[in-house]
Amino acid sequence: MFDDIDNQIKSAKEILKKKSKDYIQNFNNIKRYIDIEIEEIKRSKDLNQSIIPEINFDSIEGNNEELIKKVKQRGCVIVRNVFNEQVINTLNKKLEEYININDYFTDQKKKSDLDKYFSDLKSGKPQIFGLYWSKTQIEIRHSEQMAKVKKWLNNLWVYENDEYKVFDPNRELSYADRVRRREPGDDTLGLSPHCDAGSVERWTDSSYQKIYKDIFSDNFINYDPFDAKYRDRVIEFESPAVAHVFRTFQGWTALTEQGPNDGTLQLIPIAKGMAYILTRALLDDVSENELCGSKLGKALSVNKKYHELLLKGLVSIPKMRPGDTIWWHPDVVHAVEDKHLGKNYSNVVYVGATPYCKKNLDYTVKQTKKFLEGRSPPDFAPEDYEINYNGRVKLENLSSLAKKQLVLEDSN
Numbered sequence: 001m002f003d004d005i006d007n008q009i010k011s012a013k014e015i016l017k018k019k020s021k022d023y024i025q026n027f028n029n030i031k032r033y034i035d036i037e038i039e040e041i042k043r044s045k046d047l048n049q050s051i052i053p054e055i056n057f058d059s060i061e062g063n064n065e066e067l068i069k070k071v072k073q074r075g076c077v078i079v080r081n082v083f084n085e086q087v088i089n090t091l092n093k094k095l096e097e098y099i100n101i102n103d104y105f106t107d108q109k110k111k112s113d114l115d116k117y118f119s120d121l122k123s124g125k126p127q128i129f130g131l132y133w134s135k136t137q138i139e140i141r142h143s144e145q146m147a148k149v150k151k152w153l154n155n156l157w158v159y160e161n162d163e164y165k166v167f168d169p170n171r172e173l174s175y176a177d178r179v180r181r182r183e184p185g186d187d188t189l190g191l192s193p194h195c196d197a198g199s200v201e202r203w204t205d206s207s208y209q210k211i212y213k214d215i216f217s218d219n220f221i222n223y224d225p226f227d228a229k230y231r232d233r234v235i236e237f238e239s240p241a242v243a244h245v246f247r248t249f250q251g252w253t254a255l256t257e258q259g260p261n262d263g264t265l266q267l268i269p270i271a272k273g274m275a276y277i278l279t280r281a282l283l284d285d286v287s288e289n290e291l292c293g294s295k296l297g298k299a300l301s302v303n304k305k306y307h308e309l310l311l312k313g314l315v316s317i318p319k320m321r322p323g324d325t326i327w328w329h330p331d332v333v334h335a336v337e338d339k340h341l342g343k344n345y346s347n348v349v350y351v352g353a354t355p356y357c358k359k360n361l362d363y364t365v366k367q368t369k370k371f372l373e374g375r376s377p378p379d380f381a382p383e384d385y386e387i388n389y390n391g392r393v394k395l396e397n398l399s400s401l402a403k404k405q406l407v408l409e410d411s412n
Contacts, residue, residue, distance in 0.1 A: 005200065005296050006289040012204040017282050019216040026218050027279040033220070034309060037270045041313045050318040051269055052326075054078040057145065060152045068156060072226055075271030075329035077153075082145050082253065083323035092255040092322070092347055095136040095179065102389040104129065111383045127189040130383045132176040133371060138393040140253050140349050142402035147172055150353040153249045153327060158227045159355070166228040167246070167357035173364045174405040175245055176377045177350035180252075182263045182340050189263065190338030192303070193314060195274070196243055196250065197330040198236050199300035202278060203291060207233040215275045225271045225331055232359045239297030240381055245363045247352040250334075251327035255347035259319035263340025264348075265326065268302075268313040268333040276310050277302065277333075302333050327353070361407065368406045 020026040044051040053070040057079055071077045099105075108130070131137070140146060154169035182189055202208045207230040209216070214223040228248070236242045258264045277300070281291045292306035304311060314335065317326060328334055340346055354360045367377045372395060374387040386392045395408070403409035 008204045009200065009291060010288045013282055013288060016203065016209070016216045020218050023279070023282050026220070027283060030215070030220050030275045030279055031309065034270065034273065034276050038309065038313045041269065041315060045315065051315065052076055052078055052267065052317060054080060056080045057082045057149065060149065071156060073271055074269040075225065075273070075332040076267055076269050077327050078317070078320070079149050079325045079327065080321070081323055082149055082325045083140070083143070085322045088255055088322040091136040091139060095134055095255070098134045098136070098389070098391050099129065099131070101391065104131070104385065107385050111385070127180060127182045127186055129179045129181060130376060130381065130385055131179055132377055133374060133386050133392050135391060135393055137176070137179065137349050138398070138402060141174065141176070141351055142399060142405055144401065146351065147401060149325060153353045154355045156226060157248055158224065158229070161229045163229070166232050167355040167360070169355055171356035171411060172405055173354045173356055173360045173407070174367070174402070175247065175352045175354040176367060176371070177352060178380070179350065180346070180348045182346040184340055184343055184345070186263055187339045189336055191336040193268065193311060193333050193335040194299035194302055195331060195333055196299055197247070198234065198242055199294040199298055200291060200296050201234065201236055202274070202300065203281065205234055207231070207235070212274070212278055215278055220275055223272060223275060225274070225329060232357045237297050240379070242297065243379055245352070245354050245360045246357060247330055247354055249327040249353045250330060251325055251352060252348040252350045253325045254320040254322055255349060256345050257319065257321055258342070258346040260316035261337065262342035262346045263337050264346050265317045266314050266335040266337060267317065267328055268310060269315065270313055271329055271332065273310055273313070273333055274331040277307060280306055325351070364407050368408060371406060
């Protein structure tokens with residue numbers, strides 16, 4: 001299926017160009033929209049204001065029409081005070097203890113070549129930890145507060161259409177991810193601007209072509225990035241850099257205070273920014289078998305050569321406190337600052353919103369088997385550090401909610 005990728009790209013580009021009456025004019029129309037968005041972001045920067053929408057955890061069930069409008073425009077949101085700061089401080093310390101008592105650093109040196117995504121980092125100590133089943137992660141990932149936030153996020157999407165119900169927004173599954181513990185002065189973890197959830201697939205996969213139909217067919221004005229139709233049917237290329245689930249939002253929970261220059265997250269807060277990336281690749285200065293630098297099995301590349309305008313919108317997130325969370329749409333371009341210039345650790349637990357649908361259920365069943373064995377989840381390198389770790393969460397330690405989200409208990 002994926003053997004002749006050059007011809008697949010060439011064929012897809014020919015098909016997508018024909019969907020437009022004038023693919024160059026279509027790109028220019030989209031570019032004008034992006035120009036306006038970039039100017040708005042620049043004005044916020046000049047005023048020293050954050051353009052990323054924010055809401056307090058206690059307010060998410062209120063009347064938030066104006067905020068929701070901004071979230072759908074920006075494709076991201078900060079939910080403040082999801083967890084008590086003292087509780088998070090304790091969980092941060094427990095995570096450090098878990099790492100130290102199990103001699104993680106020794107293990108990591110033995111298996112560093114297994115992680116093809118982060119194995120070329122220069123530092124002697126890792127900044128991304130291949131851990132998934134610590135008490136800290138489980139308590140955050142499967143908490144009642146997190147379930148409430150994810151329910152709110154899922155309901156921002158259009159999840160039903162005239163063909164089928166894409167997902168149940170009120171029923172959450174589990175997606176285990178890693179942790180970041182970035183020490184002050186680190187300059188190894190910088191990640192250039194990119195998107196996850198597939199790269200080449202966004203042009204070649206038939207479901208992605210349906211998702212982006214309005215973009216390619218001169219109907220960008222009606223494109224809704226929050227319409228979930230067909231997103232559960234995308235088929236990703238096999239790669240440790242690609243998630244095999246549908247996440248309504250990617251996100252993380254802050255374990256420590258962090259903000260600009262602390263080696264943390266950057267976003268291009270334009271929910272429709274993917275339209276620029278997709279149509280840019282169809283222009284005549286891009287080789288017929290190329291997609292502006294995007295490569296098979298890698299994250300979707302966003303680079304200065306082809307996407308200079310879009311990159312002008314890259315902003316660092318504002319100051320985050322322990323217990324705050326940040327979320328971004330799977331099409332939103334994001335990056336990690338090259339250097340950590342702060343004085344304290346910049347720590348997060350990665351958590352995604354994965355609502356109940358067949359695609360996510362199929363993955364969760366495979367993931368739960370790995371959990372029971374203490375192994376790394378299917379989407380990640382098979383480092384399997386935690387099999388014999390002291391303090392690893394096991395079946396008997398799980399709450400009822402965690403069991404439901406791991407499909408170990410009926411959630412109906």
